[in-house]
Amino acid sequence: MNPRPIIGVTGSHTGGLAAWWSCRLAIGFCGGRARRITVSSPADIQSIDGLIIGGGADVSPSLYTDEPDENEAVWREFRWKNLVSAIVFAPFFLVLRLLLSTKNPRTIDQMRDTLEKELIQQALARDIPLLGICRGAQLLNVVCGGTLLRDISSMYEEVPRLRTILPRKQVQLAGGSKLAACTGTNVLLVNALHDQAIDHAGEEILVCAREESGIVQAIEHSKKTFTIGVQWHPEYLVYRRDQRALFCALVDATRKTIKEKTCKTG
Structure with a gap:
């Protein structure tokens, strides 16, 4: 019988329940077991087989720039083939997020930054499969020495900016990624x-997806077995086969890692 890998899922200790339950559903569907990790409920990297760094608060600029941030003190806390599944499931995830999400999305959580930075460093050192979601992708890039755009509003002067939980933005993936x-x-x-x-991408970080405006939508580590960061929230799109595949690939990668470790020690 294939093992059920334990996938740690990080998030805010003051909210983020919609993302947590959505990730838990996706991981369970793909044959894994999810374990929630927060500042108030941390976990040792050795107790998990794979890792998801979840979305939420903005990454603190202090991690990737020496420039002062005037706002930091204030920032506290459809494709037709999928039409049927979108009609059935999309409203569920929309309502779930509305009910469980916090009202202050633009926050800085330095304690969470510290926790997740350490987890990413440990996962990279051990080549533990890792998926970064939204802020998770950004923090992964920062940990590897990259930088972030602190506000993307100016990038949409000619291209209308979408802000939606629904799959309405098209991104182009790099062939062979x-x-x-x-x-x-x-x-x-x-x-x-x-x-x-x-x-700017970090060391050994490859940009593997962009949107029409040129904004980076996904990255991956060129030297690791499975280390991918996506700018969107696939946990709210698990009714789509191509988005579920991302979670299933993570779970499959952890199974492979477990098997390899067992062979080496056995």
Whole structure:
């Protein structure tokens, strides 16, 4: 029998329940077990087989720039083939997020930054499969020495900016990328809930997806087995096969890692 890998899912200790339950559903569907990790409920990297760094608060600019942030003190806390599934499931995730999400999305949580930064460093050192979602992708890039755009509003002067939980934004995936391989496509429809984005890629970080405006939508580590960061929220799109595939690829990668470790120790 295939093992059920334990996937740690990070999030805010003061909210983020919609993302947590959505990730838990996606991981369970793909054969894994989700474990919630927060500042108030941390976990040792050795107690999990895979890791999801979830979305939420903005990454603190202090992690990737020496410039002062005047706002930091204030920032406290459809494709037709999928039409039927979208009609059935999309309203569920929309209502779930409305009911469980906090009202202050643009926050800075330095304690969470510290926790997740350490987890990312440990996961990279051990080559533990990792998926970064929205802020998780941004923090992954920062940990690897990259930088972020602190406000993407100016990037949409000529291209209308979408902000939606529904899959209405088209992104182009790089051919031959791990992301394209696990989703089975070079074009994805995704949602958009972010205010920051990746600017300069970190060391050994490859940009593997962009949107029409040129904003980076996904990255992956060139030297690791499975380390991918996506700017959108696939946990709210698990009714789409190409988005579920991302979670299933993560779970499959953890199974492979467990098997390899067992062979080495056995």
